[in-house]
Amino acid sequence: MAADLTDTTDLAEAKGQDYSRGDYKYGFVTDIETESFPKGLNEEIVRALSKKKNEPDWMLDFRLKAFNKWKEMKEPRWANLRYGPIDYQNITYYSAPKHKPLLNKLSDAEPELLKTFERLGIPVDEQKRLVNVAVDVVFDSVSLGTTFQSKLKEAGVILCSISEAIQTYPDLVKKYMASVVPIHDNFFAALNSAVFTDGSFVYIPKGVRCPMELSTYFRINDKESGQFERTLIIAEDDSHVSYLEGCTAPAFDNNQLHAAVVELVAHNRAEIKYSTIQNWYAGNPKTGEGGVYNFVTKRGLCAGESSKISWTQVEAGAAITWKYPGCILKGDNSVGEFYSVALTNGFMQADTGTKMVHIGKNTTSTIVSKGIAAEQSHNTYRGLVKIVGKAEGARNYTQCDSMLVGDRCSANTFPYIENHNASSQLEHEASTSKLNEEQLFYFRSRGISFEDAVNLIVNGFCKKVLDELPFEFAQEAKNLLTLKLEHSVG
Amino acid sequence: MPKNPILEIENLSATIADKPILNGISLSILPGQIHAIMGPNGAGKSTLAKILAGDPAYDITSGTVRLEGKEILELDPEERAHLGLFMSFQYPVEVAGVSNRQFLQLALNANRKAQKLEPLDDASFNKLLREKMKMMDVRDEFSERSVNEGFSGGEKKRNEILQMAVLDPKVSILDETDSGLDIDAMRIVAKGVTTLMTPEKGLLLITHYQRLLDYIKPDFVHVMIDGKIVLSGGAELALKLEEKGYDWITPEVGATP
Numbered sequence: 001m002a003a004d005l006t007d008t009t010d011l012a013e014a015k016g017q018d019y020s021r022g023d024y025k026y027g028f029v030t031d032i033e034t035e036s037f038p039k040g041l042n043e044e045i046v047r048a049l050s051k052k053k054n055e056p057d058w059m060l061d062f063r064l065k066a067f068n069k070w071k072e073m074k075e076p077r078w079a080n081l082r083y084g085p086i087d088y089q090n091i092t093y094y095s096a097p098k099h100k101p102l103l104n105k106l107s108d109a110e111p112e113l114l115k116t117f118e119r120l121g122i123p124v125d126e127q128k129r130l131v132n133v134a135v136d137v138v139f140d141s142v143s144l145g146t147t148f149q150s151k152l153k154e155a156g157v158i159l160c161s162i163s164e165a166i167q168t169y170p171d172l173v174k175k176y177m178a179s180v181v182p183i184h185d186n187f188f189a190a191l192n193s194a195v196f197t198d199g200s201f202v203y204i205p206k207g208v209r210c211p212m213e214l215s216t217y218f219r220i221n222d223k224e225s226g227q228f229e230r231t232l233i234i235a236e237d238d239s240h241v242s243y244l245e246g247c248t249a250p251a252f253d254n255n256q257l258h259a260a261v262v263e264l265v266a267h268n269r270a271e272i273k274y275s276t277i278q279n280w281y282a283g284n285p286k287t288g289e290g291g292v293y294n295f296v297t298k299r300g301l302c303a304g305e306s307s308k309i310s311w312t313q314v315e316a317g318a319a320i321t322w323k324y325p326g327c328i329l330k331g332d333n334s335v336g337e338f339y340s341v342a343l344t345n346g347f348m349q350a351d352t353g354t355k356m357v358h359i360g361k362n363t364t365s366t367i368v369s370k371g372i373a374a375e376q377s378h379n380t381y382r383g384l385v386k387i388v389g390k391a392e393g394a395r396n397y398t399q400c401d402s403m404l405v406g407d408r409c410s411a412n413t414f415p416y417i418e419n420h421n422a423s424s425q426l427e428h429e430a431s432t433s434k435l436n437e438e439q440l441f442y443f444r445s446r447g448i449s450f451e452d453a454v455n456l457i458v459n460g461f462c463k464k465v466l467d468e469l470p471f472e473f474a475q476e477a478k479n480l481l482t483l484k485l486e487h488s489v490g
Numbered sequence: 491m492p493k494n495p496i497l498e499i500e501n502l503s504a505t506i507a508d509k510p511i512l513n514g515i516s517l518s519i520l521p522g523q524i525h526a527i528m529g530p531n532g533a534g535k536s537t538l539a540k541i542l543a544g545d546p547a548y549d550i551t552s553g554t555v556r557l558e559g560k561e562i563l564e565l566d567p568e569e570r571a572h573l574g575l576f577m578s579f580q581y582p583v584e585v586a587g588v589s590n591r592q593f594l595q596l597a598l599n600a601n602r603k604a605q606k607l608e609p610l611d612d613a614s615f616n617k618l619l620r621e622k623m624k625m626m627d628v629r630d631e632f633s634e635r636s637v638n639e640g641f642s643g644g645e646k647k648r649n650e651i652l653q654m655a656v657l658d659p660k661v662s663i664l665d666e667t668d669s670g671l672d673i674d675a676m677r678i679v680a681k682g683v684t685t686l687m688t689p690e691k692g693l694l695l696i697t698h699y700q701r702l703l704d705y706i707k708p709d710f711v712h713v714m715i716d717g718k719i720v721l722s723g724g725a726e727l728a729l730k731l732e733e734k735g736y737d738w739i740t741p742e743v744g745a746t747p
Contacts, residue, residue, distance in 0.1 A: 437547070442583040445543045446597035446653060447571035447604070456596065460587025460636070 027251030027281055030221050032112045036095040039224065041088050043067060046194055049094055053163055053197075058174060066183040066193030073187045079322055079351040080380040080412055083255075086293065091257055093195045095225035097139060136161065136216040138198050138229055148212065155211050157241075158203040162230050165201035172203060176234055180263040180301045180328070188259040188295040188322075192228045196261065199229035204239040204270070213242050213470050220249035220280070220292065226257040233263070235270035237304065242273040242470055247317070249281045253290045255319060256281075260296045268304030268331065273312070275469055277477050280317040285375065285487075288347030291319025298325035302334035305360070310337040312468040314477045315352060316484050324382065326355030329363035329391075336365040339465040343481055344377030344409070345488045353383035353414075358394035358424070367398040370462045371413075372481075374405035374488035379412070385426060386418040394424040402432040403461055405488055455482045494559060496521045496692040497661045502553030503717075504541055511537050511548070513717040519661070519692040526695040526703055528728060529714035530736045535696045536580055538714070539665040543577035544570050557661060571597075572604035574660030578650035578667050585637040590649065591619065593637050594656050601657060622655040625685065627678050643670030651682045661692040668702035680705030700732035713739055 037045060046067050050060040075086065136159060152159050158169065165173050183193040200216045220227045235241055249256060258280065264272050283291025294317075300309035311325040327336030338354035356365035365385065373379035379402065387394045402411035413430055435457065443453035459466065459478050466474050497519040504512040511534050519525050529535050541548050542555060544567035555563050557573050565573075585593070598618075599609035610618065619633055626648055638646050647667050654662055664683070668676055683706055687693050695708060703711075703725065711727040712719045713736070721727070721739055 436583070438583050439585050441543075441545055441547075441567060442579065442585070443593070443597075444567035445545075445571055445577055445579075446593070446657065447568050447601040448593075448597050449568050449600060450566070452596060452600070456588050456593065457585060460585055463587030 024251055024281055026248035026279065029223075029250045030112055030115075032221075033098040034095050034222060035098050036092050036222065036225065039090055039092050041091070041093055041195065045093055049195060049197065052094065053166075055166060056170060058170075059166055062178070062183070063194050066190050067195075069184045070187065070190035070194055073184070073190055075187050079382070080378065080414075081320055081322065081349045081351050083293065083320055083349075086257065088191075090224075092222065092225040093228070094197055095222040096197075136200050136214075138200075138216060138218045138227075139221060151211065156205045156208055157210050157214075158201065159214050160201050162196070162199040162201045162232060165232070169201070169203070172234065173201070173232070176232055176263065176265055177230075178263075180265060180299045181261050181297050186297060189261050189297040192230060192259050192261040192297070195226075196228045196230035199231040199260070200233075200243075201231070202233040202241060202243060204235045204241045206236040207238045208236075209239065210241040213244060213472060215244040215246065218245060218247040220256050220258065223250070223252045223254065223256070226259065228258075229260045231260070231262040233265070233272055233274070235264075235266045235272050235307075237268040237270060239267075240271045242275070244275040244277070244470060244473055246277045246279070248279050249292050251281045251284075251290065253284070255283075255290060256292045258292050258294050258296070258318075260298075262296070262298040262325075264300035264309055266300065266302050266304060266307035266309050266334075269306045270304060271308040271310075272300060273310045273470075274298075274300070274325075275473065276311075276313040276315070277469075277473060277480065278313065278315045278317055278321070279480055282317045282346055282348050283319040285346030288319070291348070292317070293320045294318035294323065295320075296323040298323065299328065299355075300326070300336070301328045302331050302336060302360075302363075304334070305331040306333045306335075307331050308335040308337070310335075310339070310468070311354065312339040312465065313341070313352075314465070314469070314480065315340065315342040315350060316480050318350075319348060321348075321350040321352050323352045324355055324384075326357065326384075327365065328357045328359065329365065329394075330359045331363075332360040333362045334360055335363070337468075338365075338367045338369070338383075339468045340369045341372070341462045341465045341477075341481070342369070342379055342381075343372045343374075343484055344379045345374040345405075345484055346377060347375075348377040350378070351380040351382055353381045355384045356386070356396060358385075358387040358391040358396070360391065362393040363391060364395045365397075367396070367400070368464050369398075369400045370465055371400075371402040371411050372405065372458065372461070372485075373402065373409035373411045374485060376408045378410050380414065381412070382414045382416075384416040384418070387421050387424045387426075389420040391421050392423050394421060396424075396426045398426075398428045399464075400428075400430040401461070403435055403458070404432065405435045405485070451486060454485060458482075458485060493520050495519055495556070496558055496690075497694070498556045498559075499542075500554045500556075502538075502541070502555060503551045504537065504548045505551055506537075506548050510551075511717055512541065514553070515714075515717070515719055517712065517719065519694060521692060522689040523710070524687065524693045524695065524706060524708045525710045525712065526697060526708040526728065527712045527714050527719075528697060528700075528731055531698070533714045534717040535714055536665050537717075539577050539580075539663045539694075539696055542570075542663055543567055543575065568600065569604075571657075571659075572601055576654050576657055576659035576662045578647075578654060578662065578664040580666040580669070582638045582641075582646040582650055584639045584641075586639055588637050589634050590637055591616075591633040594619065594653060597653070598656055619656060622652055625655060626652045626682050628652060644672060644675045647671055648675060648679060651679050655682060655686060658686065660690070661694070662686075663694045663696065665696045666698060667695075668697055668699065676702065676705060700728045703728045715739065
């Protein structure tokens, strides 16, 4: 984090002020008492973190092993991203509200937090909330609790914080954590494995169709803390779950680091649908100052036959996005999907895509990526489709479309294909277009306003992806795209 | 009492990239009148249509255009539409992922809003759309398809007139609506247009051939060459043009090539 962190008056100033950070309505700070570790990362911090969370020895060992690996690793710089050096010793690795709600009931949180939830649109009161969505909230480093516990329990579904899972379901965590993303997988995964503080844990037992959408809301509030969340979802044979995460952060003039690891495991005929609406603060749209650095490792393992993992993401925030949610298609007839909209404006940079690794027979994968670049932003699709020698009859369909808005932005596509089996079928379609003046004129000549015309065209461009989002969130995603583009066009 | 023109073009000149493309066009359409503009390729006919609709690609160098007495050249395309102007495109644009229904409902309600009318809800709009689709003899699936995407040339043109039927404009400009239509489709389109054309409205047909005018009979025919109207007459002028082409006009009217 290259920015100056010495000025502590910023926090106070930020409160109740517009802060002129564009139209990012989530850019406010919640003024609550927090408990934080000193800045910096060393073995002592890792030990202290583990102790703070009352973790068993195996968890501490896991962290220390990861920390030692991380020290030997180098930050990857192969992506199409430009940013200054990140000072890992200038980050706080633990920050939490002093007063956690009791009884794991979000609606009992302190008033400042409740106000925050309201401003973020998080439904914590079970009476008032969206029908059929259970919510967990992760605030800086800790989970604040989950709604709808009893209804989920009835179905046998576990949705809790990963911290709680480590205490309550150690065998499951031990068995699955790092089974899909090994601790040494990459620099940021190793860092996360050493210092992750919280995240969600989901377990769907055999034959259970999760009765509601599960969702986690991630909020970075502290100016100097990183957020390292860890999510693990396990779907046993013949089960089904749909999970959604949303992310926001205050508008600070320095950068916050977010390095998450998400692992999914789908057993025989199980299906996991994982959706993300990412709206981290993207930095000042005029100067590029501030914004979240989003380095995320997400991977799903289709372990069983005919299992299915589907990633849908709307990436509309963060100064830097480095993220390639992938599927390892190990089970025969398993299916992997990746639907992505990445929208960049201002000085945002995104390098995102997917990895589909075909191992089992007759495995299929679908990739639909829509990149929209506006203003001075850079938008890159990077994807790998790998078909190993024994993956008979594998199929992939890839569609990568980019739309440029204005003439100062750029879009790039880097599709990699590694095919080791002659029986496979791969299709790749790609296009790049400019937000079309003729389309705009056509719509406007029918009486549709300029803004509505842009929205219709952009949402039409992204339709294939937006259609994949759970109903409750599709409109939210559309509104987000609209809001983001409103000032980038014209 | 003499009627006021519903559309009045006065000495309109325009350029694109500094190249003159319209050179002092004047034309006045009274309510209930159908005018046709004919002329060879490159005469500026489509340009005139697009400029009237507000295409920002052109620079207006002189002249005025009034719709029901209101000056419109300074208005945005959507504001002109709100006043009741409609242009059927020669080459309708394809827009992926936006259904015809979505597009038309938004357009109609934007126009209603400008006229301080309540928006039509889904049920009332669907009823209206079904009725107009029947009139244009298009299949039900039409409304759910993406705007013009994968449509044949004829389907696109029919879709333009369907839009006209839904929006019910005061002045319609049809730019080469007949091109790409077979005889049956042409009959349907012509019937639709004629049904929509009521005594308080105005219609400007831009066409290369006389064919469409067999079905929609104009009150006046204007010949446009090199960005100017060089000759005006009644419906019989179209027949003469069909027979003799445009070459004879230049010496007769003294227009320099």
